[in-house]
Amino acid sequence: MKLITLGADKIATSVLLALGVVSFVIPFCNLVLPADSALHFSAYTVSLIGKYLTFALLGLSLDLVWGYCGILALGQGAFFALGGYAMGMYLMRQIGTRGVYGDPLLPDFMVFLNWKELPWYWLGFDQFWFALLMVVLVPGVLAFVFGWLAFRSRVTGVYLSIITQALTYALLLAFFRNEMGFGGNNGLTDFKELLGFNIQSEDLRAVLLGVTGITLMATFIVSRWVVNTKLGRVVTAIRDQESRVRFLGYRVEMYKLWIFVFAAMIAGVAGALYVPQVGIINPSEFSPLNSLEIVIWVAMGGRGTLYGAIIGAVLVNFSKTILTGLLPEIWLFSLGAIFVFVTVFLPDGIVGLMRRKLQERAA
Amino acid sequence: MNGFAENIFGQLDTRHGPILYLEDVSVSFDGFKALNDLSLYIDAGELRCLIGPNGAGKTTLMDVITGKTRPDKGSVFFGQTIDLLKMDEPEIAQAGICRKFQKPSVFDALTVFENLELALKADKRTWSSLFHRLSATQYDRINHVIETIGLTSCNHYRAGILSHGQKQWLEIGMLLMQEPKVMLVDEPIAGMTHQEVERTAELLVSLKGQHSIVVVEHDMEFVRSIANKVTVLHEGSVLTEGTMDEVQNDPRVIQVYLGG
Numbered sequence: 001m002k003l004i005t006l007g008a009d010k011i012a013t014s015v016l017l018a019l020g021v022v023s024f025v026i027p028f029c030n031l032v033l034p035a036d037s038a039l040h041f042s043a044y045t046v047s048l049i050g051k052y053l054t055f056a057l058l059g060l061s062l063d064l065v066w067g068y069c070g071i072l073a074l075g076q077g078a079f080f081a082l083g084g085y086a087m088g089m090y091l092m093r094q095i096g097t098r099g100v101y102g103d104p105l106l107p108d109f110m111v112f113l114n115w116k117e118l119p120w121y122w123l124g125f126d127q128f129w130f131a132l133l134m135v136v137l138v139p140g141v142l143a144f145v146f147g148w149l150a151f152r153s154r155v156t157g158v159y160l161s162i163i164t165q166a167l168t169y170a171l172l173l174a175f176f177r178n179e180m181g182f183g184g185n186n187g188l189t190d191f192k193e194l195l196g197f198n199i200q201s202e203d204l205r206a207v208l209l210g211v212t213g214i215t216l217m218a219t220f221i222v223s224r225w226v227v228n229t230k231l232g233r234v235v236t237a238i239r240d241q242e243s244r245v246r247f248l249g250y251r252v253e254m255y256k257l258w259i260f261v262f263a264a265m266i267a268g269v270a271g272a273l274y275v276p277q278v279g280i281i282n283p284s285e286f287s288p289l290n291s292l293e294i295v296i297w298v299a300m301g302g303r304g305t306l307y308g309a310i311i312g313a314v315l316v317n318f319s320k321t322i323l324t325g326l327l328p329e330i331w332l333f334s335l336g337a338i339f340v341f342v343t344v345f346l347p348d349g350i351v352g353l354m355r356r357k358l359q360e361r362a363a
Numbered sequence: 364m365n366g367f368a369e370n371i372f373g374q375l376d377t378r379h380g381p382i383l384y385l386e387d388v389s390v391s392f393d394g395f396k397a398l399n400d401l402s403l404y405i406d407a408g409e410l411r412c413l414i415g416p417n418g419a420g421k422t423t424l425m426d427v428i429t430g431k432t433r434p435d436k437g438s439v440f441f442g443q444t445i446d447l448l449k450m451d452e453p454e455i456a457q458a459g460i461c462r463k464f465q466k467p468s469v470f471d472a473l474t475v476f477e478n479l480e481l482a483l484k485a486d487k488r489t490w491s492s493l494f495h496r497l498s499a500t501q502y503d504r505i506n507h508v509i510e511t512i513g514l515t516s517c518n519h520y521r522a523g524i525l526s527h528g529q530k531q532w533l534e535i536g537m538l539l540m541q542e543p544k545v546m547l548v549d550e551p552i553a554g555m556t557h558q559e560v561e562r563t564a565e566l567l568v569s570l571k572g573q574h575s576i577v578v579v580e581h582d583m584e585f586v587r588s589i590a591n592k593v594t595v596l597h598e599g600s601v602l603t604e605g606t607m608d609e610v611q612n613d614p615r616v617i618q619v620y621l622g623g
Contacts (some may be wrong), residue, residue, distance in 0.1 A: 226493070229492065229493050229494070229495065230480065230481070230492040230493070230495040231489060231492040231493040231495075233473055233477050233480070233481060234481060234492055236470070236472050236473065237470040237472075237473060237481055239472075240470050240471055240472055241468050241469075241470060243431070243452075244464070244468045244470070245481075246451075246452040246453050246456070247429060247431075247452055247456050247461070247462050248456060248461075248481060248482055248487075248537070248541065249453050249456035249457040249487050249541070250453055250481075250487045251453050251487070251488070251489075252453075254488070254489050255489055255492075258489045
């Protein structure tokens, strides 16, 4: 037991340190050092790392529900996309008259559709604080309603996984429709500025990377605290012996709901950080495949550890960047191969292997 | 949190003697009558043993009392006033009816101490659990129970690595932590060594009086060593009740067990 915590704490500390370096050093270099300095990172690299970190945050959110509570949620991408849309709506309203049609109020796609008025659900999104609130509130409320219905009726296992896939697929179809008022197929894009700063500028990119890194570190620390409280232990107990927990007097559905909503809010924040860094949000983010990929990140890294999800998300997406660049046609095959390899040879993921090595060295 | 459960579910009234009333309870699964017009009364503070051949309905009976299975008909009352059929598993557990399962079901990923902490009688809502801190009294109470169940040296081991007998003890410890009014104990001594069996018998006897205890067990020698009153179940109803000697000499019981 001691050895396990020792290994775990070491890896957790290293992950935090690495995140600290990335989120402070890269923005520092890019903001302070001259552009021709050897330590100046290209805008491409900065955005890429920033994107990886938002995925890490998303992976961490899935690890809370899957790794700790045993709910194999295959719709985590939906909450990510909703957070992304909330941020996208704010960014759209910042465009103002700089759009192609120059309408001061309506985004381009609405002018194109001959809409005369801003739909009621777009009101308020010109305010940054309101958008931020919606980034956590919309995924949170959806997760609450969905979870309330599912967990109270004691839907578990593969049935729950399937209806979470259905949830994200339904949202995919809905957001594709132009009449929904979210830009349909094209989604939201052509953003100009964020809080008055040019969204294309390298400085803002560096700052966004820093903000993402710090958010990830803070969420990691808070989540680690949560899983180490009594609530976290009840959640772990639910994963292993759900009915036993009920006979101890705990309302299992409320605990599941709590962790599910908490994780959905984190996923929403991840989506909101993702959109300004990639410059677009469209319905494909709701694709059921995206949600499945998150499961692979977490399984690869090692579930039930939190830092495993971070490591897995970054590594898988890094290899995706490399492989889709070199051999685009084999990426999906490699992803499948990696997944099979990990399930067969590394059931505890990469961090399971790291822990074993650390323990061997300590012993 | 004393009185928490009482405030929600009303006062437990045992003035008439019994703490559990089961009347004309029937449960059937796909036409098979697991319980058939069963009536059973458990007195406050008594230690009752339930015996009966496999399929007699012992586990189904516990499922009905703890809210896991809803009977097709009949009534189940906790004291005079609390209708258990209107409550679900967590409510029944919080009202003070706790259960040890046939197969030891402890939480493998948690330590012995953490297993007991989860069982501790406390406010079990989510936000309270999030900010829960063990008070000195609660901490002492957990350590006291760990001592009672003889797992002091394994305090910080994960429950998953305990032996079968130790897991049984841990689950008994989890029962104690809940400070139940009624303890339903399903096959407590399976997988235990001879000394462990003796200690279990001593523990159960010592708890009698403060708690009402219902023990399901196949081991007749063990039943004889702890019970004053034995109930024999057969095909979902009570066949007979009495002292161990009365029951063992009952020709119907002999016939049921020997299949004569």
